[in-house]
Amino acid sequence: QQQVKQSPQSLIVQKGGIPIINCAYENTAFDYFPWYQQFPGKGPALLIAIRPDVSEKKEGRFTISFNKSAKQFSLHIMDSQPGDSATYFCAAKRSGGTSYGKLTFGQGTILTVHP
Amino acid sequence: DTEVTQTPKHLVMGMTNKKSLKCEQHMGHRAMYWYKQKAKKPPELMFVYSYEKLSINESVPSRFSPECPNSSLLNLHLHALQPEDSALYLCASSGVPTGANVLTFGAGSRLTVL
Numbered sequence: 001q002q003q004v005k006q007s008p009q010s011l012i013v014q015k016g017g018i019p020i021i022n023c024a025y026e027n028t029a030f031d032y033f034p035w036y037q038q039f040p041g042k043g044p045a046l047l048i049a050i051r052p053d054v055s056e057k058k059e060g061r062f063t064i065s066f067n068k069s070a071k072q073f074s075l076h077i078m079d080s081q082p083g084d085s086a087t088y089f090c091a092a093k094r095s096g097g098t099s100y101g102k103l104t105f106g107q108g109t110i111l112t113v114h115p
Numbered sequence: 116d117t118e119v120t121q122t123p124k125h126l127v128m129g130m131t132n133k134k135s136l137k138c139e140q141h142m143g144h145r146a147m148y149w150y151k152q153k154a155k156k157p158p159e160l161m162f163v164y165s166y167e168k169l170s171i172n173e174s175v176p177s178r179f180s181p182e183c184p185n186s187s188l189l190n191l192h193l194h195a196l197q198p199e200d201s202a203l204y205l206c207a208s209s210g211v212p213t214g215a216n217v218l219t220f221g222a223g224s225r226l227t228v229l
Contacts, residue, residue: 032216034216034217041222042222042223043119043205043207043220043221043222043223044158044205044220045220046217046218046219049216049217087155089157089158093216095215095216102160102163102171103158103160103218105157105158106157107156107157108155108156108157110155
């Protein structure tokens with residue numbers, strides 16, 4: 001119930017391609033779905049996040065698509081650049097109560113963008 | 116530069132040593148966290164402090180001892196660790212004005228236990 005399943009484990013695209021990373025969850029109590037980007041030697045940094053009352057959110061080249069009925073969400077990176085090469089984690093969280101910071105992370109996707 | 120500062124960046128310790136990891140934030144956040152991250156794995160929550168009180172302990176072994184001296188500082192005291200405790204230890208914070216759900220992570224302290 002607490003798992004977030006992320007795929008693929010790794011992804012290689014050419015510059016300008018549109019990598020897509022998918023996540024699925026089981027717990028319908030989750031109401032906040034962030035994506036974190038992590039570069040080697042750095043901590044994760046929030047990239048973009050969505051709530052289940054919205055089906056799509058776009059920030060710059062990054063778009064989250066959310067399908068509440070299927071309990072799935074995905075990250076699309078438009079016009080990908082070599083600088084986007086990093087590990088991407090989807091996550092899910094239930095707001096309120098004692099759930100501070102209890103992000104349930106997916107297993108991560110290592111993205112490589114070739115020049 | 117990250118707004119959550121962790122020191123040291125790297126730490127090597129023996130199994131009998133006592134050491135501490137330190138974390139500092141000046142964003143006015145009232146929730147602070149310790150996460151542990153093994154290579155190629157997602158971060159795992161260890162502890163959560165809310166308003167300087169421990170609110171969540173994810174069944175972490177007692178050889179890890181957290182401390183929150185004030186709202187800006189978070190320490191993790193380490194004693195009698197095992198080689199399998201070698202990992203990247205991440206501190207994070209959340210709260211007003213960025214939002215309770217938005218965690219800001221530090222760059223981490225890379226711990227190696229010999």
